[in-house]
Amino acid sequence: NAGVTQTPKFRILKIGQSMTLQCAQDMNHNYMYWYRQDPGMGLKLIYYSVGAGITDKGEVPNGYNVSRSTTEDFPLRLELAAPSQTSVYFCASRVGVGGSDTQYFGPGTRLTVL
Amino acid sequence: AQSVSQHNHHVILSEAASLELGCNYSYGGTVNLFWYVQYPGQHLQLLLKYFSGDPLVKGIKGFEAEFIKSKFSFNLRKPSVQWSDTAEYFCAVNARNNNDMRFGAGTRLTVKP
Numbered sequence: 001n002a003g004v005t006q007t008p009k010f011r012i013l014k015i016g017q018s019m020t021l022q023c024a025q026d027m028n029h030n031y032m033y034w035y036r037q038d039p040g041m042g043l044k045l046i047y048y049s050v051g052a053g054i055t056d057k058g059e060v061p062n063g064y065n066v067s068r069s070t071t072e073d074f075p076l077r078l079e080l081a082a083p084s085q086t087s088v089y090f091c092a093s094r095v096g097v098g099g100s101d102t103q104y105f106g107p108g109t110r111l112t113v114l
Numbered sequence: 115a116q117s118v119s120q121h122n123h124h125v126i127l128s129e130a131a132s133l134e135l136g137c138n139y140s141y142g143g144t145v146n147l148f149w150y151v152q153y154p155g156q157h158l159q160l161l162l163k164y165f166s167g168d169p170l171v172k173g174i175k176g177f178e179a180e181f182i183k184s185k186f187s188f189n190l191r192k193p194s195v196q197w198s199d200t201a202e203y204f205c206a207v208n209a210r211n212n213n214d215m216r217f218g219a220g221t222r223l224t225v226k227p
Binding site: 031033035040041042043044045048050056058059090092096102103105106107108 | 159160
C-alpha cells in the first residue's frame with residue numbers, strides 16, 4: 001500500500017491564483033481530513049469527509065473548498081490564493097470506527113503565496 | 115468543540131534525561147486521546163493512543179502516557195530520551211460524538227547528544 005499520497009510536494013503561487021492540492025489513499029478508509037500546519041500553531045482542521053459525497057467544515061475552512069467524489073480522493077481547492085494561506089498542508093485518513101482508530105498522514109504540501 | 119493545550123513549546127534535554135510533556139484538553143464528554151510525533155523531514159505518525167481501559171498506555175519507542183480524567187490531562191513520558199527522539203510532538207483529542215480531531219500547538223523536543 002502507498003498509504004496517503006499528496007501532490008505536489010512544493011508550490012509557489014501568486015496572490016489571486018488558484019490551485020488544487022491532491023490527496024489520495026489506497027487503504028479504503030472512510031474518513032479523510034485536510035489540515036494546515038503553521039509554526040507554533042499546531043495543526044488546524046480545514047475540512048473533513050466521512051465518506052464519498054459527504055464533507056464538512058473544520059476550524060479554518062474560509063478560502064478553501066473540497067469535494068469527495070470517490071472513497072480514494074479528497075482534493076483541496078484554493079480559489080483566490082492569499083499570503084495568509086502560506087502553510088504546510090497535510091491530508092490524513094482513517095477507517096472511521098468510533099474515532100479511536102489511527103489517522104494516517106500524507107507527506108505534506110508546502111505552499112507559499114507571494 | 116474540544117480544544118487541546120500543550121504547555122511546553124520547546125524542550126531541550128540531554129541524552130538519558132527523563133521526559134514529560136504536558137497535554138490538557140477541554141471537553142466535558144468522552145474522548146479519544148492521541149500523541150503523534152513528527153521527526154525532521156517526515157510526516158506525522160502515531161506514538162500512542164487512549165480510548166478506554168487502562169489509563170496508562172504504552173506506545174512505540176519506550177513512550178507512555180497517562181490519562182487522568184479528573185485533570186483532563188494526557189501527559190507523555192519517557193524515562194530516558196535518546197538523540198533520535200528529537201522531533202515535534204503533538205497531542206490530539208477526538209470527541210466520541212464528533213468526527214473531527216483537534217491538535218495542540220506541538221512541543222519541539224531537542225535532545226543533545
